[in-house]
Amino acid sequence: MNQDTNNGRLLANRYELCDLVGEGAMGRVYRAKDTVLGGVTVAVKFLSQALLNDNMRDRFEREATISALLGEKSIHVVRVKDYGVDEHNAPFYVMEFLSGESINELICHKPIALPRFLTLIRHVCLGLESAHQGIYFNGELSHIIHRDIKPSNIIVIQDPTLGEAAKILDFGIAKLVQASANQTQSFMGTLAYCSPEQMEGKELDNRSDIYSLGVMMYEMLTMDMPLLPQNSSFGGWYQAHHNFKPEPFSERLGLPRDLQDLVFGCLAKEREDRPQTVREILDTLQLFDSTSQNNSDQPNQNGSSPQKEQLDLPYDTTGHGLNFENKTIHAESSTTDICLQIPWPANKPLRKIVFPRLIETNLGDVPVLSVMLDPEGVENRISSKRYNQFLYLSHPHPTLLWATILYNDEYGAKWLPCYLDLKSNKGQQITRALAEEGKYRVLLYALNEPGQCQHILNSVISDRYCKMLGQWANISQVTKSVGDIKIAKSVLSQELEKLKDKIVTKVKKSNLTDVNAGR
Incomplete structure (x- = not known):
């Protein structure tokens, strides 16, 4: 963005473009200064569609004028202050900077x-x-x-x-x-x-x-x-x-x-x-x-959610809040859209396995479970109750067992156990992401179509477990390993086996889609 040739450009002899704050298939948005009004900050949006004939120019002028009038009519619509066409036939809007x-x-x-x-x-x-x-x-x-x-x-x-x-x-x-x-x-x-x-x-x-x-x-x-x-x-x-x-x-x-x-x-x-x-x-x-009653999710005095910094940008720094269309995996895609388009990793075998990973998005790293099933297995698990159980062992090696169950009455329980080494960077990162996100996604892949996720299930983590996951990550950083992680995995596996019947019984009785012992 620092090398953008538009930076410092004077548009329409009035708007000095400062920096690019987002782009997509529909165009680009710049922060700019209105030099006529003493440097007031505005947002300038260039549309990607060039206006190549008079009919297109007339259409743009009509839409821009109507948008400006609508912004004057309703305080709940962004105000369009100005519009025009530059020397490259690129149409632009000038809007209030939000x-x-x-x-x-x-x-x-x-x-x-x-x-x-x-x-x-x-x-x-x-x-x-x-x-x-x-x-x-x-x-x-x-x-x-x-x-x-x-x-x-x-x-x-x-x-x-x-x-x-x-x-x-x-x-x-x-x-x-x-x-x-x-x-x-x-x-x-x-x-x-x-x-x-x-x-x-x-x-x-x-x-x-x-x-x-x-x-x-x-x-x-x-x-x-x-x-x-x-x-x-x-x-x-x-x-x-x-x-x-x-x-x-x-x-x-x-x-x-x-x-x-x-x-x-x-x-x-x-x-x-x-x-x-x-x-x-x-x-x-x-x-x-x-x-309705006020609760802890109400905004604080500066209008932001608790522990959320207010940003002085029209929408946000990454372009995620800009309404650009993009057919590739980009800031505009929701986390669900991003996950649906992620292929099965080339370094993983095409077998019925499950493994954890972090998916990088503009909202941060998102924890997911990637699960490979046969096509019928994916179809059978689309309508499933979800339950998650976390078991931690500090000795002989700090290890976390992250277990998920997918259950429906017709096909029974599908257990998805994963082990996280909490002495490793990856284990630490995934555990902390789980604690911070308070939920994760189960990505279902079919053996015959590994190029794209077929379906996504969400599983919410209880507040109690979120707190414990953070504590376990912290404890593991200062706990020395005194034995083989394989021993820790074996112990945790045995503990999970003891709990399985109780968990299945609880899930069967629950009317909730997402069940958790911490609730």
Whole structure:
């Protein structure tokens, strides 16, 4: 980024570009200074689609003007201050420079508590309602559909009047780029959040945004996606959005049943079965206000979550919060998307084995279990209850047994034991990642398709175990090894065998998808 030739460039004789803060298939965003207004910081977004003819320029001017008017109409939409086309026919927007976190960042460690969720979603709905109601442009009412509602497109800032406030980023850009692209060669939208009709290429209305909002609400409340495809291809997501049903909310979350009904209503396959307007959603959300209470997940005085540093950037340093589309594994991809695209390692045999590893993402290192099964085995384990058990032994060698069980009534229990050497850097890193993340993903691979993960299951680690994992990692750093790790593994294996019947009985009786002894 330091070698970017745009750094220091004066755009439109007004905006001095300072540094690149993110890029993707849709374009680039720079931090810039408005020299006319005394150096006020702004964000400049260049679109990757060059405007090569007058028709494209007219379309861009229309979309940019409507976006600017929408930002003036609603405080919950990012404000567009200016727009233009540079000497290379590259269109650009000039936007307010926002200091805050995306919702995607807020939910990377734990779900958003109900009171905070209600506040943020209400703001998002108010912004969407303003767009759906339309903007008058040249005497004509233009109804606006976002087409790409997702957590990374919602920025949470501190507002002097509202306190914490949510703003929607980049109305109109997806439509503009799609209209300028070859329709048979491209798909604009984020597959995990697309409505069924959007994937079919149909004409969209406000109910498509409501479907995407439903996906985002589910993720905010549970940290899970409501739908997961068998693979991350367009066809895989098409099948998921058209045929799969979301899992009910876990009872341990303590969420109102009526709230689940609202979210599931937004996720209806047929748009006629969803709430028909955002106002219907707002009216339903109002009913939950009296039942919600503040808790530890509420933001602190500077608006950030506890132990989360507020960054003075428009979205974030890596570009994860920028609404760029990218068909490769990049900052825009969710952790799930990244994991789905990771192949089975070339240095691992194509056998029915399990091993732990860390996956590098822009949100940090994510702990996962990689599991190889035959194709039928993957299919049989997609609907499974999950349980995790951790056993630690300090002598003769500091060792952790990380055991996961996948269970369903038809196929019984599948045990996935892994041993971590806590005197090794890798063992330390994975253990600490488990403690910090508070959950992990089980990546299922098929023997006949090792090039891509077929399915992902999430398993949450109880707070008690998270604390113990951190303590075990610390203790192991100062504990001397006085014997062979093989002895430690044998002892831990025997202890797990003693517990297996008890664990299976507990899992059978549980109504929860994710069961843990620490809860």
